Amino acid sequence: MIELDRVSFWYHGQPEPVLSEVSLSIGEGELVLLAGRTGVGKSTLLGTLNGLVPHFTGGHLDGEVSVDGVSTRSRPPREFAHLVGVVGQDPLAGFVTDTVEEELAYGMEQLGVEPPVMRRRVEETLDLLGIADLRGRALRTLSGGQQQRVAVGSVLTTHPKVLVLDEPTSALDPTAAEDVLATLARLVHDLGTTVLLAEHRMERVVPFVDRMVYLTGDGGVVDGDPAEVLRDTPVAPPIVELGRLAGWDPLPLSVRDARRRAGPLRSSLSVPARPSRVDGAELLSVRDVVVRYGPIVAVRGVDLDVRAGEVLAMMGRNGSGKSSLLWAVQGSGPRQSGRVDVDGVDPTSMSTVEARKVVGLVPQTASDLLYLDTVAAECAAADRESGAAAGTCRSLLDRLAPEVDAARHPRDLSEGQRLALVLAVQLTAEPRVLLLDEPTRGLDYPAKSALGRMIAAIAAEGRAVVVATHDVEFVAAIADRVLVMAEGEIVSAGPTARVLGDSPAFAPQVAKILGPDWLTVAEVAAARPAEPR
């Protein structure tokens, strides 16, 4: 179905090729995962499949890409609309019309499909994806998971042979992510669609895929059975790391397989001793906070306490009020009633300059905070804004992410580096409490563990850290305590092991395999009896 014949690709003005001499042959009905570190060219490789690369992006492509026997060399992307369906990273940005039904029909209108056929396919697709009850809704009012499914539906209506998805689950809560993946698996099984997807958060995807293509970063690829490819890649989900640790061969990819093998490992481990709670002084205290937008109540009388040196994770589905609560605590967002107390002061009562010295917030789109041309200029501005000694921000940045080139444009940095820059900018003001909203989006496993180390270091300085995230594995690795929100209320709160271990939706993979006492591979590694492998 898809043939790549010695494909190399350069962006203009860059000496190193993004892809070099890549040859792949993907058959009909395969579900293929594209993995690799951030910036190795996963999106580029996906873009070559319908000719967006190089027709839309520019750059130089050598070799031949063909889909269903048609080469992308001679034809623009629009001539592939009936063959290849592309769903981008941010589905909302790709929507052309404004209601679900019209969006599903849009692609067919362009192809000139007959109206009765269009009508039938729209209805079929609504049912196939389970979104029939959303048909008249405005696209902007949908939740992330719903938008993602509509985006998949909108390219399915033209009956493409190949479906290409760029990070389809990275912005979704665990349940919505499962929904989208189940939908994709169904397409592969029922319709024989070939699906290619790139994903950083592989733990949920790996059990579904038939084949894995790992981009090594020097332009080459490793192609093969997921269990084989994952044997020694630097990006690996916890289940694989556990398998490597235990020396399982072949590597189990689903929780079910791993569980069957886990008996001996489980019995060899002694239950880990966790400090029951962080014993710093109470730093942040939130009482009865209410946030509402007109008739919609986002946060419904929430109480919250965080101690110095503690890392608290907030979870809950999209739109459950996590972000609104963070903004209300920082004092920049609306808050209709309730008290926030940080070490005796309320950030809302202070000027913005003073407030950020008490509570710092890194918002979901961290790049909103950056507006200057170079990293150096951003750092200098941060020092000025906080009244800190010159060089403070830069030294923080060096600690968080060494070797960030001072002359580079912040927008050209990798996701992880940009996040580190924003963190450094916010930490320059030395806030006692640091709030992070969805920081792991677009980060690969090594970048995520680096972020985890940054957060641990910040907490160790006696600050309190609150992280809102969907990423279960990340929470398992960093948090002391977890609270789960729904409908603007706290539905469960407690030590990480208890909250995550209890819940079927939020349990990390290691807990699913070894039982609720174990959360991360690192814990297992530490508790293993020292024996030669």
Place this chain on the structure above:
Amino acid sequence: MPGATYYLPRDLHPMAWWVWALGLATAASRTTNPWLLGLILAVAGFVVVARRGEAPWALAFRMYLYLGAVVVGFRVFFRLVFGGGEGATIVLRLPEIPLPEWAAGIRLLGDVSAESLLGGFYDGLRLATMVVCLGAANALANPKRLLKSMPPALYEVGTAVVVALSVFPQLAESVVRVRRARRLRGGDGRRFHALRAIVIPVLADALDRSLRLAASMDSRGYGRAGTVDPRRRLATGALMIAGLLGVCVGVYATLDGSTPRVLAAPMLVLGVVVGLVGFRAAGARVRRTRYRPGRWHLPEVLVALSGLTVAAALVATSAVDPTDLTPSLMVLSWPALSWTPLAGVLLGALPAVLAPPPEPALGRVPA
């Protein structure tokens, strides 16, 4: 005979509502009789209340009413300020402000007569009624569906407008987001420096978004030309340009009395015909279909007809018996009213009963 499906809730073809509203507006332009104008307003308001949906544009009708009131207010106010002295019944004596000689012909304040105030009121009311009629069309017909029912040759333009319309809320959203983020860095959003801190992220965001939208539209087949041979494309282009030129010359000749008459009406007609042929040809080469296009059924015909009847009734009356339509301002009296225009305008209220009710807003279904 209307079938069983006649009254099932559905959105009428937007064109039907526009024809109806333009009919009412044409009727309003023919009269200054306050009774008739008031009646037209009442008819428009009645139909809007009876047949509008719950969408945001439907709720904007109130804005047009305010706008109408402002128009009337301004007309009367201008008569007060710039000389309202014509007429015998002086109701207000204001001190006249002497103006220099070069401003001869303009009077500031001074005596104000009832006749002149009334004239201002009638005039303003007529304009306000026309504005409200257009507002009624806007409230009843989804503006985006109107764009969608444009001829295929204008499809690209329509898409561009729809995309542009959806960009504005996004831009506003991103300004709000960036301003809020700006406060996190201690900016208060007042200084010029702060302006840059907002404009740059917003613009970068907007550019990113439009690139992603363009990539998405491209990969979904937008602008698939298909295989049109260049000679045909050249021919349609030539036809459309020739038609446009013809229309320009025709309009110029019609307005300017000194040009030969051959260049006026005949040229205009010829230009329009050639242009339409080009339009048709351009549309025919577009291989694109439309999902659930607006349908033109009996209710649409009735709605459009009722609007046209109102216009016809008043145009006919203005030809036969113009005095009732433009009440005298020489002698102050209650304006008279005759049965023909009254009955004609009342026909405009029929869509409130004859049109099927709009579809309930699905957007309000809770998630």
